[in-house]
Amino acid sequence: RMSREQKAVECARKAFLTGRSKPLEHRIRQLKNLQRFLLEREKEIAEAIKKDLNKSEAGTQLYETLGLEGEIVLAVKKLAEWVAPRPVEKNLLTISDTVYIQPEPLGVVLIIGAWNYPWAVTIQPLIGAIAAGNAAVVKPSEVCVHTAKVMEDLLPAYIDKELYPVVTGGVSETQELLRQRFDHVFYTGNSMVGKLVMEAAAKHLTPITLELGGKSPCYIDKNCDIPIACRRVTWGKYSNCGQTCIAPDYILCEPSIQDRVLEEIKKSIKAFYTEDPKTCPDYGRIINQRHFKRIMAMTEDSTIAIGGDSDESTCYIAPTVLKDVQVNSKVMQEEIFGPLLPILTVSGVDEAINFINKGEKPLALYIFSPDDKVIKKVIAETSSGGVLANDCLVHYSVSALPFGGVGNSGMGSYHGKFSFDNLSHLRGCLIKQLKMEGVNDMRYPPHTAKKLFWARFFILKNPDLGWLGRMTLLAIIAVVAAVVLQVRGKEETFLISTVRKRLQWRCILFEVEL
């Protein structure tokens, strides 16, 4: 008997093989249907996520669906351009050929979503999969029970349910899905499961995208506008109660500014979430008690400077700041993914860079400084999935930037055209005519030193000569071909020296280095 997961994959594969996911009109229609779903079902989406994560309606739009709408509008507008053949630069050998990249669908994509932004991280890859002409099996996180149910119940009424089935379930269902053969697996979640996904995909040599997390550092330079920096960091840290993949995980700053940083963060917390964040509709909750316990345990060996209140029964943890935190403290051992903000003091930017480089490569890196040199220095001397100076999170909203990790924070990237390219096969195409066979003599045996000389010239030269230059080179190739054809069978030395002289003249004329 086939499992539910096997059936869904087989159904998506069969639908893909009909070819109906490929035409541009189909892709655009499906994307517009998805857009209609987001608009018409705004209420159900917001209600479910309120139950799952205590997100407000405005918060759901701002952090989840707005970005999806933007990505759909962009894909609909640009899709004709993205799917079109992309001509590439040629060498002399291929100057008269048609050489281009043709993006083509990969096949059936598995999308495994995470719970913290359940719409953003599940539907955004789906937009890419549809745009690229694929079928996709969508597996929302079981942790967001209500959201997964809305996705399962309502999405099939809007988009092709055979091409894009939604499969719900937890670990065992996801494992069963991972046993199936896919053409790409797009996983968002923690690094430990990321490794399991990679292992499962390796069995079928399936390419993967891993959108993981990690500890994203935030360096605050002593010369920056501290009130503004702290307001932005407070927003980045406590949005969704710190359960954001790119939340600033910890602050690095000089000891001389630590108290001012604390003071300004305290003011911002009050301004955003009132004196009592527990009653504030814009302040979230920890997803479940397991995570609640995990986060609370991290505070044990550090000094709480702000916040610290909690309520296990409602999974509430107040916006909390820890000061003078030590490198070996519990909170510095893993991604926090909760509303704790440790401050570690460093002697300056060099120590901050050394500290960052000792850890795993983070998903995001934040630098607050008025000095462009400091910003550029940090960028040059570190590595991370993305980097943002003087703000938090907003790089996620720029569709023209690739979003993704590096090293332990993931592999592959998406958003905008990067989603399309990531979920396409970029097929290299070269179309030659069955003419000008003489030009090919230089690569056919018997190989000689002179043939090699010409092969080097034709293969290594990248003709960047403009329209006139290209026309001349075409003429040269035609001459070579004609001469070769005419004198084929005659003395090779005669041929080579004649053509070489002609070429030398033309090359001198067009300043091409011979």
Ligand SMILES: NC(=O)c1ccc[n+]([C@@H]2O[C@H](COP(=O)([O-])OP(=O)(O)OC[C@H]3O[C@@H](n4cnc5c(N)ncnc54)[C@H](O)[C@@H]3O)[C@@H](O)[C@H]2O)c1
């Ligand atoms: N880079 C990004 O874009 C991004 C976005 C969101 C979250 N994240 C990261 O995700 C993490 C939080 O998500 P999570 O992992 O708690 O989410 P999660 O528990 O929802 O798990 C993610 C998915 O993995 C599946 N899963 C869980 N255990 C599995 C197993 N043993 N085998 C197969 N599948 C399994 C789940 O069913 C779910 O669909 C954080 O580290 C965060 O930084 C990254």
Ligand SMILES: CC(C)=CCC/C(C)=C/CC/C(C)=C/C=O
């Ligand atoms: C509202 C603006 C300008 C940006 C949104 C930033 C944000 C919180 C995006 C969520 C990113 C995301 C899906 C993270 C995953 O954990």
